[in-house]
Each structure stands twice: as structure tokens, then as C-alpha cells.
Amino acid sequence: MADASTQLQVFLGVRRELVSYASTITGDRAQAEDIVQEAWIRFTPAAAVEQPVAYLYRIVRNLALDLKRSRSREQAHQASAPAWLHPGHTADPADSCQHSMLLDRLSDTLQAMPEASRLALEMHRFGGCTLAQIAQRLGVSLSTAHRLLRDALARLAQEVDEPDADGASHEA
Template sequence: MAEHTGFEEFYSGTRHRLVTYLYAMTGDRAEAQDAAQEAYVRAWQRWSTVSTYDNPEAWLRNVASRLCMNHWRKARNRVAAYLRHGTGPDVDAPSENTVALIAALKRLPVADRQVITMYHLMDLSVAEVAAQTGLPVNTVKTRLSRGRRALAGLLDTDASEEYTHA
């Protein structure tokens, strides 16, 4: 703990000035607070060295400023990528069957839903599902069978409800 001696006083004495400086630079209080927090974490990790500098606060301000600049660069790159590529093509709304299937899947226990989606939607074999989930092959087969039966019942129930409401 001796290596962090004085850090608490340093933090208390500089935090308001640093956040005010970063807020003035960025115009965004949350961004200023995030950058300040990250800069203090870095100062804490290197406190045995930073505390020996002639002006540890200048080092801290420099680190925090660079963090803000990196944030701006990333934002600028995101905007440039958006302008270059635009948004993706419009996607059609899901079909009624897809909506019904997803609703039925949500009603299954997570364990059954997991093996059904891996097997049927990701086209994994029973052995691959077993390997990825860490389950025995027979457990995967059981969950597939149980899940299919439950799905069939849920989808038949949903279909029969549609006909009674029509």
C-alpha cells in the first residue's frame, strides 16, 4: 500500500480541475467524467512512477486529453465508415410464421431452446451440439425430442387459437 501513498490526496486535489478541463474540451460532461476516471485508473496503476514527476497533474491531464482525442478519432472513423457504406439494405418484416416460431421458442426452457436452435438453425450435428454445450450426446437427443414435442404443441395451440379468433 506504500506505493500508493499520496494518491488519495492527489485525487482529491485534482479531480475537480481535471473534469472541468475535460468538460470544457469536450462539451460532454459524461465523456469528461469517463476520460477522467480512466486517466485516474492509469495514474493509480503507475503511481509509484507518476508521483515522482515534477507535475503529476500535467501527466494526468495529458493522458486524459489523449483519451478524449482517441474517442473523437473513433467517432470520426465511425461517421466516415457510415458515409462510405451507408446503412444496410432495408430488411423485410418477419413473416407471421417466424414470429410464431420465435414466440414458441421463448416459451421453451432455455436448455431445450439452446439445443433446438443450435441443431436446427445453426445446422450443427448432435455431436457438435454436445461438444459445444458440454452435454452427453444422449442428453442432447433427449432435449431435441422434448423440445420438438413442446414446440409442436405450442405451434398447434397458436394456430388453433388463430382459427377460433377468425
């Protein structure tokens, strides 16, 4: 028991310095406290150690560096994760409603377009088709395909910019 009480006295004598040391490595005082606690757990079963203070510092240093490495791996993993995995912010209900109403208006505008213009827009924006592919599929000239696409985009842009009946602008 004398050995265990000696270990405790040594630990308590340098505990404050160990927390400061771990805090400088991790940059977080709360995590430094956890590291020093873990160091005590690892230090207690140690048999006769010639330099217990140095041994405690070594344990704290290794634990702090392990935590730092773990954090950097986690941050790198989060940064490389697809955007849809990251938590999103919740939109304001009024903004969501306005956005939904704008999408409804755009959908109505798209449905009201001449079929050739709507097809040209859908093929270009959603299908990734080039103007040449659109012209070939619709059986029109390249300049006509360009005009159809331009007119469709202009109609949608006008709908987005058009103010509401009460004067509010519909911007997404």
C-alpha cells in the first residue's frame, strides 16, 4: 500500500502542471483534464518506475498527441464526406413557403411553354445535352435550338424576377 500512496502523492504533486502541459498540446483545458485522468489510470498499475514524474509526462504527452491525431483524422474525414452528409441548417418557414411558391410558379411557367422550348431547356439543363444534340433531336437548326433555349431561360428568369401582386420580389 505504501507504493500506491507514493504514486498518488507523486501524481497529486504534479497534477496541475500535467493539466497545463496537456492543455498546451491539445488547446482544450477540459480535454487536458480528461487526458490527465487517463494518465493516472495508466500510471497506477505501473510497477517500480525509476522516474515517475517523467513517466507521467510521457503518458500525458502520448495521450495528448493521440487525441490531436484522432481529431485531425476526424476533421479530414468530415471534410471529405459528401455535402449531403453534413448537417444542414433549418430554413425559416416563411422562406421555405416563398421558395415553394416560386417553384410552383416556375413549374407552371415550364408547363405553359411551347413544347420545343420546354424540351430544349430540359435536355440542356437536366439532360446535359449540347445545342447540337438538341438541334438534332428536335429536328431544327443549331441557331433555332439556341433561340429556343434562350427564350425558355428568359421566361424562367422573368418569372423569378417578376414581383408578386403585393409588390414583393420572388427571389430564391
